[in-house]
Amino acid sequence: MTAAVASDSVDGNVFGGVDSHADTIHVAVISDNGGHLADAEFATTAPGYAAALAFLAAHGQVVAIGVEGTASYGAGFTRAARAHGFRVVEVNRPDRAERRRTGKSDPIDAYAAARAALSGRASSAPKDDTVAGIRALHNAARSAVKARTAALNQIGNILITAPDAIRAKYGHLKDTARTQAPARSRPAGDACHTGVLTALKSLARRVIDLTAEHDALTRALNTEVTTANPGLRAAYGVGPDTAAQLLITAGGNPERMRTEASFAALCGAAPVPASSGRTNRHRLSRGGDRTANAALYLIAPTRMAGDPRTREHVSRHTTAGRTKKEIIRLLKRAITREIFRCLSTTVTTPGIADLLPLRRAKNITLTAAAQHFGTWPTTISRLEKGTSRNDDLIHAYRQWLQAA
Numbered sequence: 001m002t003a004a005v006a007s008d009s010v011d012g013n014v015f016g017g018v019d020s021h022a023d024t025i026h027v028a029v030i031s032d033n034g035g036h037l038a039d040a041e042f043a044t045t046a047p048g049y050a051a052a053l054a055f056l057a058a059h060g061q062v063v064a065i066g067v068e069g070t071a072s073y074g075a076g077f078t079r080a081a082r083a084h085g086f087r088v089v090e091v092n093r094p095d096r097a098e099r100r101r102t103g104k105s106d107p108i109d110a111y112a113a114a115r116a117a118l119s120g121r122a123s124s125a126p127k128d129d130t131v132a133g134i135r136a137l138h139n140a141a142r143s144a145v146k147a148r149t150a151a152l153n154q155i156g157n158i159l160i161t162a163p164d165a166i167r168a169k170y171g172h173l174k175d176t177a178r179t180q181a182p183a184r185s186r187p188a189g190d191a192c193h194t195g196v197l198t199a200l201k202s203l204a205r206r207v208i209d210l211t212a213e214h215d216a217l218t219r220a221l222n223t224e225v226t227t228a229n230p231g232l233r234a235a236y237g238v239g240p241d242t243a244a245q246l247l248i249t250a251g252g253n254p255e256r257m258r259t260e261a262s263f264a265a266l267c268g269a270a271p272v273p274a275s276s277g278r279t280n281r282h283r284l285s286r287g288g289d290r291t292a293n294a295a296l297y298l299i300a301p302t303r304m305a306g307d308p309r310t311r312e313h314v315s316r317h318t319t320a321g322r323t324k325k326e327i328i329r330l331l332k333r334a335i336t337r338e339i340f341r342c343l344s345t346t347v348t349t350p351g352i353a354d355l356l357p358l359r360r361a362k363n364i365t366l367t368a369a370a371q372h373f374g375t376w377p378t379t380i381s382r383l384e385k386g387t388s389r390n391d392d393l394i395h396a397y398r399q400w401l402q403a404a
Helices: 046-057 075-083 096-102 106-119 129-161 164-170 177-183 191-228 230-234 240-250 260-266 290-306 308-319 324-344 355-361 366-373 377-385 391-403
Strands: 002-005 013-020 024-031 036-043 061-068 088-091
Touching: 013 046, 013 106, 024 046, 024 106, 036 046, 036 106, 046 061, 046 075, 061 075, 061 106, 075 088, 088 106, 129 164, 129 177, 129 191, 129 240, 164 177, 164 191, 177 191, 191 230, 191 240, 230 240, 230 324, 240 260, 240 290, 240 324, 260 324, 290 308, 290 324, 308 324, 355 377, 355 391, 366 377, 366 391, 377 391
Parallel strands: 013 061, 061 088
Antiparallel strands: 002 036, 013 024, 024 036
């Protein structure tokens, strides 16, 4: 441990600040009037966390500790501090203007975190560990998709410059056929043909393996998010990946978000004024968590395509003369309200366990049920499996099955 003392320790209320890194954390202490008391560096180990907390407590009654990176490098210290009853608040890194003015170092960042906790600029509780498993599965699934996309792009690039015989055999194939056929090939011929076919076979098998891996991770992720928040997972247009991202953004303790408006701002879905002179308008927010914003954007077109309420919403605003971009902004804001309700309250979902046995008992096919309701068989199948939600259709479907 290395320490630096700026003034004598005092009794009374103090605030702590932590600048976290992979191997070390830098801890600073300030008084309740903002005076610098001391700062020190500790290891990111259990004994290091205990020493850091003792160091803070030695200077007075710790009111709050501001921590940078509570969900990354500071996660271990955050867990230790909360386990010992300390109040931890999440601190965003200083903006660029402040860093240009004051400079950057571990002590400077630690004191800045402490001042943020003192001033109230940092007041959000850190995310708890209940979504740690969902975050890990989500990251693994996304990395599998990225690796699969890279392999598919490599297959396409190789086929562009491949010898004519190979290009004629595999170049016209699409979708799964482009990977299944090369994966079954037996490289032969001259050195050029053998090398190209071997590379194609290796990449094709990689794509197949990554597809199977992604499917397995998605199934596990679906189970986790459904258990964590069945109301959110059952919302119209919310799939496993989207639900996971929204849970990660909100954290397992959504009470840290005081209002629905604060959640909208966190997701970058809050309207931002963009008026000037005689123009009075709003634009899309570019701030907030962009991955959460992307998740909301994925929900919007799904609802625009199949949700009657959303179609009516789009039709009404189109008639009012709004552009598609403005309509999507309004729709994302409306979706945020529903998502926040699912995150902050217990939303009951209609039972669906009886639908599949009831349909089979009546000897009704999916196609017949879909034709009756004017929809696709996959829509009925997803309702029966609980992978999509449409409360009105579920109620009508159950009544129709019972009367059949």
